[in-house]
Amino acid sequence: MTAPLIIAVDGPAAAGKGTLAQRLARALDLPYLDTGLLYRATGRRMLDAGLDPATTADDQARRVTLDDLSRTDLRVPEVDRAASLVASQPSVRRILVDIQRAFATRHGAVLDGRDIGTVIFPDARVKLFVTASLAARARRRWEQMTADPDAPDREAQIARVAHELEARDAADSSRAVAPLRAAPDAIHIETDDLSADEVLAEALRIVARMTR
Ligand code: CDP
Ligand code: CDP
Numbered sequence: 680m681t682a683p684l685i686i687a688v689d690g691p692a693a694a695g696k697g698t699l700a701q702r703l704a705r706a707l708d709l710p711y712l713d714t715g716l717l718y719r720a721t722g723r724r725m726l727d728a729g730l731d732p733a734t735t736a737d738d739q740a741r742r743v744t745l746d747d748l749s750r751t752d753l754r755v756p757e758v759d760r761a762a763s764l765v766a767s768q769p770s771v772r773r774i775l776v777d778i779q780r781a782f783a784t785r786h787g788a789v790l791d792g793r794d795i796g797t798v799i800f801p802d803a804r805v806k807l808f809v810t811a812s813l814a815a816r817a818r819r820r821w822e823q824m825t826a827d828p829d830a831p832d833r834e835a836q837i838a839r840v841a842h843e844l845e846a847r848d849a850a851d852s853s854r855a856v857a858p859l860r861a862a863p864d865a866i867h868i869e870t871d872d873l874s875a876d877e878v879l880a881e882a883l884r885i886v887a888r889m890t891r
Contacts, residue, residue: 722761
């Protein structure tokens, strides 16, 4: 029997990992897990409890529930930073490994994050590393966040987003445990000049090739 299909989608912040992973899962009828939500929910819990996310977050990581993952206040700048801080703690990562592996074991899955192809599923059949320039990623994240495309200080706002993405990527790439890094056998998709539809089409071609 062939092992269930696991597709790892890693890359820096706002590269389009989640968008691609969700669409791939739909196209291939696989379960989808946004692993960043686990770190976001842990960071959110630290903030709500009045705790500094740079301090030990084990207790909050253990308490993450499905309800926490569906909260609507996980994608705010404060939680971006808190998630990255709790994610640098080896003990927190250890606690969250099991949930991620268990999710995909039976039926396979598409998972997006930072360490899916390197740590969580080093044997995943397909590993994609999605990238885009800092400028493109900042513009995309700004468009996701803002309700006003005609804001007079638009460029200054985008520059601030770029600054935050850069700081978070630097922290995620330089941490000792499970840093943001492409697996040696990951296939890179550079998305600056591609629409989300084109990225999906490219990823589906790669999947077809790798699973023949
Ligand atoms: O959507 P975005 O790329 O901005 O972030 P995310 O994927 O939701 O991840 C939030 C934070 O969680 C990241 O900055 C990482 O510090 C951490 N993370 C991680 O360490 N490992 C993962 N597999 C997923 C997220
Ligand atoms: O998960 P990650 O933080 O890597 O990125 P995302 O939340 O999927 O979002 C990136 C944003 O860029 C979304 O609004 C997408 O519609 C948009 N986008 C994309 O994902 N891929 C492209 N090739 C172009 C735009």
